[in-house]
Amino acid sequence: MLKPFVIHEPRTPQQASELLNEYGWDATVYAGGTELLVVMKEGLASYAHLINIKTISDIHTIHLTDNDAALRIGAAVTHRAIETSSMIAAHAPLLIEMERSLANVRVRTMGTLAGNLCFAEPHSDPAAVCMAWPGASFELTSTDGVRQVLPDEFFIDLFMTARQENEIMTAIHLPLLPPGMGSAYHKFVLLERPSVSVAAFVSVAGTTIKSAHIAVGSVGPVPYRATAAENMLLGQTPGDEPYRAAAEAAASAADPVGDLYGSVEYKRQLIRVLTRQALQQASERAMGVERL
Amino acid sequence: MNTQPTFKLTTTINGKPVDAEIETRTLLIDFLREHLGLTGTKRSCDMQVCGSCTVLVDGKPVSSCSILAYEVSDRDVLTIEGLAQKGELHPIQQSFLDEYGLQCGYCTPGMVLATLALLNENPNPNDSEIKSFLSGNLCRCTGYFPILNAVRRASERLAQEES
Numbered sequence: 196m197l198k199p200f201v202i203h204e205p206r207t208p209q210q211a212s213e214l215l216n217e218y219g220w221d222a223t224v225y226a227g228g229t230e231l232l233v234v235m236k237e238g239l240a241s242y243a244h245l246i247n248i249k250t251i252s253d254i255h256t257i258h259l260t261d262n263d264a265a266l267r268i269g270a271a272v273t274h275r276a277i278e279t280s281s282m283i284a285a286h287a288p289l290l291i292e293m294e295r296s297l298a299n300v301r302v303r304t305m306g307t308l309a310g311n312l313c314f315a316e317p318h319s320d321p322a323a324v325c326m327a328w329p330g331a332s333f334e335l336t337s338t339d340g341v342r343q344v345l346p347d348e349f350f351i352d353l354f355m356t357a358r359q360e361n362e363i364m365t366a367i368h369l370p371l372l373p374p375g376m377g378s379a380y381h382k383f384v385l386l387e388r389p390s391v392s393v394a395a396f397v398s399v400a401g402t403t404i405k406s407a408h409i410a411v412g413s414v415g416p417v418p419y420r421a422t423a424a425e426n427m428l429l430g431q432t433p434g435d436e437p438y439r440a441a442a443e444a445a446a447s448a449a450d451p452v453g454d455l456y457g458s459v460e461y462k463r464q465l466i467r468v469l470t471r472q473a474l475q476q477a478s479e480r481a482m483g484v485e486r487l
Numbered sequence: 488m489n490t491q492p493t494f495k496l497t498t499t500i501n502g503k504p505v506d507a508e509i510e511t512r513t514l515l516i517d518f519l520r521e522h523l524g525l526t527g528t529k530r531s532c533d534m535q536v537c538g539s540c541t542v543l544v545d546g547k548p549v550s551s552c553s554i555l556a557y558e559v560s561d562r563d564v565l566t567i568e569g570l571a572q573k574g575e576l577h578p579i580q581q582s583f584l585d586e587y588g589l590q591c592g593y594c595t596p597g598m599v600l601a602t603l604a605l606l607n608e609n610p611n612p613n614d615s616e617i618k619s620f621l622s623g624n625l626c627r628c629t630g631y632f633p634i635l636n637a638v639r640r641a642s643e644r645l646a647q648e649e650s
Contacts, residue, residue: 196512197512197514198512199492199510199511199512200492200511200512201489201490201491201492201511202489202490202511202555202557203489203490204489204490228553228554228555228558229535229553232514232553232554232555233534233535233553236514236533236534236553275547295619298535298623299535299536299538299622299623299624300548300601300604300620300623301535301538301541301548301549301550301623302535302550302623304547304548304549305549305550305553305554305558387536
């Protein structure tokens with residue numbers, strides 16, 4: 196049985212931050228509870244105060260921002276709400292592709308995208324996608340103010356992020372992809388969570404690759420950007436040969452941790468395969484061969 | 488505002504209003520099974536993977552093993568006990584029976600409720616949509632084919648009742 200706790204129901208992010216200031220290590224942020232309650236049931240963590248951020252009114256919506264150049268997804272928005280959102284379907288269909296295969300429909304019904312990111316489980320689907328997403332940032336709010344943090348500054352170690360003790364994530368910002376950019380998310384799943392996941396964003400102008408963003412997730416404590424692979428692709432013509440070379444570079448850059456999702460060598464091989472597939476599909480989408 | 492370690496839960500379970508003084512830490516599955524005696528909801532993996540504990544909250548499937556009863560304040564909860572009316576099985580239950588979509592029956596309450604959630608939002612799903620929606624409900628007996636048949640049959644049966 197869980198240890199007893201009080202649930203606080205703040206109305207604003209500032210009130211939530213005040214409560215986190217007041218109770219310190221005795222308190223934690225509570226939203227969907229899909230990951231938090233499991234670790235509390237296992238006795239791996241216990242808190243006397245849960246700060247239920249779902250009672251904050253203006254973090255429940257998805258809308259366009261920055262003169263319609265970016266999406267703002269509120270921190271209380273569930274995976275299922277994203278999966279079934281016409282706004283997301285129109286502007287960020289890769290997120291729907293990712294959400295459809297995340298855990299199962301019950302977890303997606305309760306769990307939030309922001310909660311998944313803040314929990315920072317090493318096999319997170321959204322972490323890898325956000326890490327690769329050009330210009331993505333996370334909005335963190337506290338009594339000290341609001342700041343935007345980039346994904347590669349946010350994920351520090353397993354279950355550890357740049358979110359300070361008195362901060363809550365209030366939104367996820369995802370710029371819309373410019374014309375000529377395609378995206379793809381490929382993963383290999385044996386259990387509920389991926390053994391390896393690869394997100395790729397590729398820009399193609401004419402027959403030349405103009406930019407590539409590749410993030411590999413689930414193989415280590417945090418997702419990593421395969422920057423050597425990205426740089427190799429610049430100026431190349433889209434095709435199997437450069438993608439194989441980039442996939443090799445992405446696999447070489449990995450420092451996989453063997454776990455029940457796969458051994459070190461198994462994960463490295465999956466990185467090769469999934470990176471090639473993700474680059475292929477992202478560039479086909481960039482060139483309009485395949486529509487997402 | 489806050490909810491103390493003990494609070495008064497006001498909710499609706501299977502169409503009936505329920506008021507209960509419970510601990511805030513009470514999981515929904517324990518509230519259903521221990522407080523209300525609704526033991527049709529089954530605990531199995533206890534970590535939201537298997538789907539045995541599935542119940543519907545406002546028509547949406549959740550794992551009752553990993554959600555607080557607090558979350559169903561002023562919501563409508565449907566458990567397997569709420570499906571049969573006046574001794575007559577719900578069309579989905581009847582379809583599972585007709586297609587032998589169960590053996591030991593432990594996963595069946597969750598399977599049936601997940602099927603109801605699916606058919607509520609998508610009355611005529613194709614096979615890939617059925618498999619995707621039910622992928623989080625595990626059955627170790629049937630090999631799944633009779634379950635798929637049961638879902639298809641339930642979809643047809645509900646469509647006939649509509650017309």
